[in-house]
Amino acid sequence: MIADVETRKMNAKEALRRLRKAYKVTGPFVEWSNPLELVVGTALSAQCTDERVNRVTRELFKKYKTARDYAEADQATLEKEIYSTGFYRNKAKNLRGMGRVLVEEFGGEVPETLEGLLKLPGISNKTAYIVLAKAFGKMEGLAVDTHVFRLAPRLGWSSAKTPEKMSRELAELFPREDYLDVNEYLITHGRAICSPRNPKCGECVLADICPSFGMIR
Numbered sequence: 001m002i003a004d005v006e007t008r009k010m011n012a013k014e015a016l017r018r019l020r021k022a023y024k025v026t027g028p029f030v031e032w033s034n035p036l037e038l039v040v041g042t043a044l045s046a047q048c049t050d051e052r053v054n055r056v057t058r059e060l061f062k063k064y065k066t067a068r069d070y071a072e073a074d075q076a077t078l079e080k081e082i083y084s085t086g087f088y089r090n091k092a093k094n095l096r097g098m099g100r101v102l103v104e105e106f107g108g109e110v111p112e113t114l115e116g117l118l119k120l121p122g123i124s125n126k127t128a129y130i131v132l133a134k135a136f137g138k139m140e141g142l143a144v145d146t147h148v149f150r151l152a153p154r155l156g157w158s159s160a161k162t163p164e165k166m167s168r169e170l171a172e173l174f175p176r177e178d179y180l181d182v183n184e185y186l187i188t189h190g191r192a193i194c195s196p197r198n199p200k201c202g203e204c205v206l207a208d209i210c211p212s213f214g215m216i217r
């Protein structure tokens with residue numbers, strides 16, 4: 001049962017306040033030192049842990065430094081280099097395509113707009129929102145990954161059946177400047193406490209404001 005929007009807003013604000021207090025640091029997330037690395041790391045993180053992605057990209061980024069490097073990469077070689085992140089054929093194909101689009105349409109630079117980022121193969125709204133927020137400080141939307149998609153319904157914030165719809169519903173509950181924090185704190189909380197099965201409700205800082213307390217096995 002979903003409460004009215006004002007009640008959900010109050011609950012969401014309080015939950016974020018508590019999560020910020022509970023977790024001194026969020027993460028770990030994909031490591032990057034420029035927008036291209038962030039796009040590549042985030043694309044590789046689909047269906048893969050950020051720790052594993054980071055193990056792969058620490059080597060990958062030594063070799064591939066520009067969009068052109070990806071555009072001109074050999075498919076089989078790149079597949080081997082990113083193999084352990086899973087779905088390596090598709091990911092390698094996307095990284096090469098991404099390099100080509102960046103070179104041909106954006107002068108080799110990562111675009112700073114949602115429209116531009118969505119032209120890159122393999123880049124979803126979720127990835128684009130993360131890249132815009134982290135690399136350019138632009139909060140264009142609230143990124144809904146697997147953890148956010150699991151926690152938001154538990155917390156009674158959204159009953160949306162798709163990440164896109166949930167992203168729009170959650171964006172109504174928080175001020176724009178909080179979008180990235182919502183994503184990162186829910187991921188951190190989802191990993192630490194609110195796991196898919198048997199969440200540790202007894203240890204949860206949201207226990208008294210979570211409608212799912214003790215109900216998920």
Ligand code: SF4
Pocket residue numbers: 154155193194195199200201204205206207210211212213214216
């Ligand atoms: S009370 Fe339980 S279900 Fe609710 S957020 Fe905490 S761990 Fe998750």
